[in-house]
Structure formats: structure tokens, C-alpha cells
Amino acid sequence: MIVMNMVTPPPDIAAISALQSKLVSALRPILPEHALLWEPEDTIPYECDGLAAYRRMPLAVALPETEAQVTQILKICFDMNIPVVPRGSGTGLSGGAMPISQGLVLSLAKLKKILSIDPFTRTAVVQPGVRNLAISEAVGHLGLYYAPDPSSQIACSIGGNVNENSGGVHCLKYGLTLHNVLRVRGVLMNGEIVEFGSLAPDSPGLDLLAIMMGSEGMLAVVTEVTVKLVAKPKLARVIMASFDDIEKGGNAVAAIIAAGIIPAGLEMMDKATTRAVEEFVHAGYDLDAAAILLCESDGTPEEVAEEIERMTKVLEEAGASGIQISQNESERLKFWSGRKNAFPAAGRLAPDYYCMDGTIPRRHIATLLKRIQGMETKYGLGCLNVFHAGDGNMHPLILFNGSDQEEWHRAEEFGTEILEACVELGGTITGEHGVGIEKINSMCVQFGEGERESFWGVKSAFDPGHLLNPDKAIPTLSRCAEYGRMRISGGKLPHPELERF
Numbered sequence: 050m051i052v053m054n055m056v057t058p059p060p061d062i063a064a065i066s067a068l069q070s071k072l073v074s075a076l077r078p079i080l081p082e083h084a085l086l087w088e089p090e091d092t093i094p095y096e097c098d099g100l101a102a103y104r105r106m107p108l109a110v111a112l113p114e115t116e117a118q119v120t121q122i123l124k125i126c127f128d129m130n131i132p133v134v135p136r137g138s139g140t141g142l143s144g145g146a147m148p149i150s151q152g153l154v155l156s157l158a159k160l161k162k163i164l165s166i167d168p169f170t171r172t173a174v175v176q177p178g179v180r181n182l183a184i185s186e187a188v189g190h191l192g193l194y195y196a197p198d199p200s201s202q203i204a205c206s207i208g209g210n211v212n213e214n215s216g217g218v219h220c221l222k223y224g225l226t227l228h229n230v231l232r233v234r235g236v237l238m239n240g241e242i243v244e245f246g247s248l249a250p251d252s253p254g255l256d257l258l259a260i261m262m263g264s265e266g267m268l269a270v271v272t273e274v275t276v277k278l279v280a281k282p283k284l285a286r287v288i289m290a291s292f293d294d295i296e297k298g299g300n301a302v303a304a305i306i307a308a309g310i311i312p313a314g315l316e317m318m319d320k321a322t323t324r325a326v327e328e329f330v331h332a333g334y335d336l337d338a339a340a341i342l343l344c345e346s347d348g349t350p351e352e353v354a355e356e357i358e359r360m361t362k363v364l365e366e367a368g369a370s371g372i373q374i375s376q377n378e379s380e381r382l383k384f385w386s387g388r389k390n391a392f393p394a395a396g397r398l399a400p401d402y403y404c405m406d407g408t409i410p411r412r413h414i415a416t417l418l419k420r421i422q423g424m425e426t427k428y429g430l431g432c433l434n435v436f437h438a439g440d441g442n443m444h445p446l447i448l449f450n451g452s453d454q455e456e457w458h459r460a461e462e463f464g465t466e467i468l469e470a471c472v473e474l475g476g477t478i479t480g481e482h483g484v485g486i487e488k489i490n491s492m493c494v495q496f497g498e499g500e501r502e503s504f505w506g507v508k509s510a511f512d513p514g515h516l517l518n519p520d521k522a523i524p525t526l527s528r529c530a531e532y533g534r535m536r537i538s539g540g541k542l543p544h545p546e547l548e549r550f
């Protein structure tokens with residue numbers, strides 16, 4: 050595994066150690082012994098999130114068990130001017146929960162109670178450390194579930210989901226986290242408690258609940274979330290359609306939506322992916338197809354029958370070379386098994402893979418896939434494409450060998466070029482994994498100075514001292530200026546006469 054050391058001045062070890070002692074002494078009286086970690090062997094599991102290429106050790110890690118402790122911790126750090134990085138389950142893929150060397154990691158993992166479930170209003174109030182899937186498990190006996198379903202749902206926390214505005218296969222029909230959360234309670238950096246949203250469908254004042262969604266731990270520490278629950282559909286069936294040409298597959302996605310159909314899931318895999326996954330899931334994928342589309346329908350048996358018929362017609366008209374429809378639940382799960390196992394399959398093809406996350410208008414899916422093919426040749430690296438086609442949310446998985454620094458840099462440049470292509474095609478540099486530290490430079494490409502200043506304005510209104518998860522998601526002016534100077538365009542560095550350090 051490779052480690053990217055973030056560019057920081059050489060650390061003053063004595064000063065850091067003195068600061069650590071001061072912080073630990075201040076936090077000790079308010080936390081039980083097991084809830085405060087500072088020895089390297091205890092804090093090392095927190096040095097990164099799911100983006101393991103980027104790592105940093107924190108001063109300490111606090112694991113509070115109550116909101117009152119969260120408040121006290123924040124007040125102490127506020128008074129000591131120490132940055133705080135909130136953390137859920139650490140499954141984030143953009144480095145959002147990566148520590149700050151002279152900061153505290155505030156883990157919310159121990160706040161994991163489901164506080165109430167109300168089948169009448171179809172809502173549940175949960176603490177931030179509750180796992181996404183645990184909510185559905187807790188309400189399953191009522192015929193209900195929590196709809197947003199990131200593939201990491203077995204592990205990721207609802208606090209993390211709120212802060213990344215996470216999505217999943219079923220979000221095309223049921224909405225992202227944003228559409229499934231009614232209320233959020235949290236604590237500001239100065240220890241003040243805030244609540245946004247309400248149990249009613251709307252709430253007075255500015256829509257600050259929406260601002261909290263995807264705020265990447267930079268505005269407030271979330272301590273309670275009220276989620277919507279939806280009724281479990283009676284039936285679900287999936288169509289597996291093959292295409293001999295990527296372009297036809299991409300156009301079929303746009304055609305389904307244009308026909309006024311919102312499938313319960315609309316996912317695409319390219320040939321390289323189906324070949325990689327078929328080897329161990331044996332789902333019966335068409336290995337000669339350039340692309341495979343999985344289109345799910347759910348609802349009452351009558352609704353499903355009607356929607357499957359309509360989707361089949363659209364897919365045939367779009368030039369599908371083969372169509373199979375799941376005949377029972379086990380076959381439906383078999384068709385999905387490859388999609389669900391695509392990431393582990395990538396892990397079998399190369400020592401490392403780099404999962405990108407950009408979004409484009411659906412009509413440009415084929416264009417981007419073709420450009421990625423060209424980039425594979427340019428960078429000499431393979432790439433699997435498996436993605437939420439209905440949302441235009443692409444997840445190219447770049448294959449590389451992390452023990453080779455040069456290869457990792459090539460993979461990074463490959464990834465940056467994909468994101469910049471997303472922007473060029475009218476899309477965005479992130480779909481559901483956030484900006485974190487990974488895509489902070491690409492923010493300079495996506496947004497102009499004025500827009501970035503506005504983002505800083507929002508950040509400053511919540512956290513004037515910039516202590517909550519600083520150096521993530523919003524680039525500074527000087528960072529963008531530096532990135533602009535260093536950015537390679539058309540294979541040429543700007544100002545090649547300048548000496549580079």
C-alpha cells in the first residue's frame with residue numbers, strides 16, 4: 050500500500066508532543082479512559098478512511114458516548130484552537146475523515162442508538178453512529194425500510210451518509226439521503242446545539258437542512274438524524290439487457306428516462322467488468338456484450354408487470370442484442386450479484402484500484418466511456434466501468450500497482466482527466482463520494498473564484514475559526530492559484546521556464 054504524505058512543513062515534534070499532552074489532559078476529565086486514544090498503536094486505525102492512499106496521524110482520537118460529551122469536547126477544542134475531524138465508520142472514499150496532524154479525530158461510532166421508531170409517521174430518530182443497514186433491519190418487521198442504499202450500507206453510518214449526501218442503486222427512484230432525512234440535530238464548533246428541518250414536510254426559514262447534506266463534516270457535528278421510512282415493495286424484478294455497442298447502451302439509459310419511466314435501479318457494467326465478475330459470481334452474463342444494463346422495477350405485481358413490459362420495449366427499440374427477465378427472487382439476486390461484487394472483482398485484477406466518482410448528463414455516458422478507453426491507452430492502465438447509469442453517476446475503477454510510485458501518479462492523473470472530462474461534458478467532479486481531500490484540486494476546475502468565495506462564506510457562518518474539518522472540500526484561493534500553475538494541459542505545463550520544487 051502506498052502512502053501519500055500531504056505537503057506540509059516539517060513537523061516540530063516537541064511542539065506537537067506538548068500540544069498533544071495539553072489536549073489529552075483537557076479531555077481526560079470528561080471522557081472514560083477507554084474513550085480517549087493518543088498512543089500511536091491505538092490511533093493508527095484512524096489514520097485514513099476508505100481512501101487509504103492518503104494518511105495522517107492525529108494528535109488524539111475521542112470516542113464520546115453522549116451528545117453532552119460531544120459538546121464538551123468541541124468547546125475544549127474551540128478554546129484551545131485545535132481542529133476537529135468528525136468521523137463515522139471511516140468508509141468514505143475521498144479522504145473526508147482523514148485526520149489533521151495537529152487535530153483531534155472525533156469518532157461518532159459509539160453514538161449508535163435507534164432512539165425511536167414511529168410506524169404511523171413512518172419516521173425513525175437515530176444517533177449518527179447507527180449503520181445505514183441497521184435502520185432497515187430494525188424496522189423490517191413493520192414492512193418498512195430506509196431507502197438510500199450505498200453499497201457500503203453494512204458498515205457506513207447515517208452521520209456519514211448525511212455528510213456525504215450518499216446515494217445507492219435505489220436512489221434513482223427513492224432519492225438520495227437529502228430526500229430521505231427530515232431533521233438533523235448537531236453541535237457547532239463552539240458547542241452550540243443546532244437543529245435543522247422538522248417533522249413537517251417543510252420548515253420555516255432558510256433551508257439549512259439542505260446545506261447540511263453533503264457538508265463533509267465542515268459545518269456541524271451531527272448528533273441525531275430523523276429519517277423517513279418507506280413501505281417495502283411487494284415485488285421486484287430485474288431486466289438484464291446486453292448491448293453490442295457502448296453507445297447503444299448509453300442511449301438506452303437516456304431512452305428509458307425519456308419514456309417517463311423511473312426504474313427502481315438502472316445500472317451499467319462494461320465488458321471488462323462483466324468478464325471480471327462472471328468468473329466468481331457465475332450470473333450468466335453475456336461476456337461478448339460491450340455493455341450490460343440492469344433495470345429493476347418494483348411495486349405491486351401489476352405495476353411491475355406493466356413497467357417491465359414498457360422497459361423491454363424501449364430496450365429493444367434502443368438496439369439491445371439480448372434481454373433476460375428475472376423469473377424469481379433468487380434469479381433477481383443472481384443478476385445483481387455481479388454489480389454488487391464489482392469492487393472486489395477489481396481487486397482480483399490488480400494490486401490496487403482507484404475508484405473515481407463523477408456525474409455527467411445521461412446523454413453523454415457513451416461519450417465519456419469512449420474517452421476513458423482512449424485514456425487507458427494514454428496512461429497504460431486498465432479501467433473497469435460499473436456505475437449508477439440512471440443518475441449519470443460514473444465510477445471508473447482505475448487499476449494500478451500501488452507499490453510503484455510512478456504508476457500511482459499515472460493513476461492519479463488518469464483520474465483527474467476523467468473528472469475534468471465530466472466537467473467539460475456539463476457534469477460534476479463528484480456524485481456521491483464527496484470532495485474530501487481527494488478532489489480538492491478539481492474544485493478549482495469546476496468552480497470560479499466567486500463561487501468558491503461563497504462556499505467559504507457558508508463555512509465561516511457556521512465555523513468562523515475554520516476549525517471543523519478544515520483543509521477539506523473547499524480549496525483556498527492560493528491552493529487554486531498553485532494548482533492552476535502546476536496543471537498539465539495538452540501534455541504541457543504552463544510556464545515551463547519556471548523551476549518546479
Ligand SMILES: Cc1cc2nc3c(=O)[nH]c(=O)nc-3n(C[C@H](O)[C@H](O)[C@H](O)COP(=O)(O)OP(=O)(O)OC[C@H]3O[C@@H](n4cnc5c(N)ncnc54)[C@H](O)[C@@H]3O)c2cc1C
Pocket residue numbers: 098099134135136137138139140141142144145146157177198199200201204205206207208209210211212213214215216217218265266267269270271272392481482518
Ligand atoms: C466498498 C464501498 C462502497 C461504497 N459505496 C457507496 C455507494 O454506493 N454510495 C455512496 O454514496 N457511497 C459509497 N461509499 C462511500 C461511503 O461509504 C459513504 O460516503 C458513506 O456515507 C460514509 O459513511 P461513514 O460513516 O463511513 O463516514 P466517514 O467516512 O467516517 O466520514 C465521511 C464524511 O462525513 C463526516 N462525518 C461523518 N460522521 C459525521 C458526523 N456525525 N457529523 C459530522 N460529520 C460527520 C466526516 O468528517 C467525513 O467528511 C462506498 C464506500 C466503500 C468503501
